[in-house]
Amino acid sequence: MSPNTPAPSARVTVNVDGTRYVDTVEARTLLVQYLRDNVGKTGTVVGCDTSNCGACTVLMGTADEIGHSVKSCSVLAVQADGQSVTTVEGLAGPDGSLHAVQRAFHEMHGLQCGFCTPGMIMATVDLLQDNPDPSDEEIRDGLSGNLCRCTGYQNIVRAATCTAR
Numbered sequence: 001m002s003p004n005t006p007a008p009s010a011r012v013t014v015n016v017d018g019t020r021y022v023d024t025v026e027a028r029t030l031l032v033q034y035l036r037d038n039v040g041k042t043g044t045v046v047g048c049d050t051s052n053c054g055a056c057t058v059l060m061g062t063a064d065e066i067g068h069s070v071k072s073c074s075v076l077a078v079q080a081d082g083q084s085v086t087t088v089e090g091l092a093g094p095d096g097s098l099h100a101v102q103r104a105f106h107e108m109h110g111l112q113c114g115f116c117t118p119g120m121i122m123a124t125v126d127l128l129q130d131n132p133d134p135s136d137e138e139i140r141d142g143l144s145g146n147l148c149r150c151t152g153y154q155n156i157v158r159a160a161t162c163t164a165r
């Protein structure tokens with residue numbers, strides 16, 4: 001492709017946090033870029049861009065379900081066409097009340113700098129919907145795709161545990 005050839009683009013319709021968005025994106029646009037740059041959901045962050053850290057984790061599924069966690073830096077925006085995506089900004093109730101997992105991270109001090117927190121929270125929501133009463137080991141295993149440089153993980157596990165019980 002010559003440098004002057006426009007990049008291929010596609011039209012996508014994505015439901016993000018309960019609102020329908022219709023956009024034209026370049027075929028190479030990552031879902032995390034789409035969420036941040038087109039939709040303005042900057043709560044979803046990029047920690048590595050290489051599918052390692054999990055900071056960009058969101059839930060993706062069909063319109064009828066909350067979906068399962070995906071690393072949005074490893075998904076193309078076009079792959080989210082017709083899907084529903086939930087970001088950390090979509091977890092709170094309509095009155096602004098925190099989701100139980102958000103509240104537990106706050107109360108159990110499950111964060112320090114907070115950079116990993118959106119992804120940790122989304123991965124925890126996914127973990128608990130599959131396994132509502134996980135052991136510490138299952139929590140650590142379930143969150144093993146999410147890296148935290150600050151907390152030592154202890155309070156993150158406590159937050160997930162206290163949400164579950």
Ligand code: FES
Nearest residue numbers: 047048049054073
């Ligand atoms: Fe690190 Fe996506 S930004 S896994």
Ligand code: FES
Nearest residue numbers: 112113148149150
């Ligand atoms: Fe700083 Fe997890 S709280 S990276």
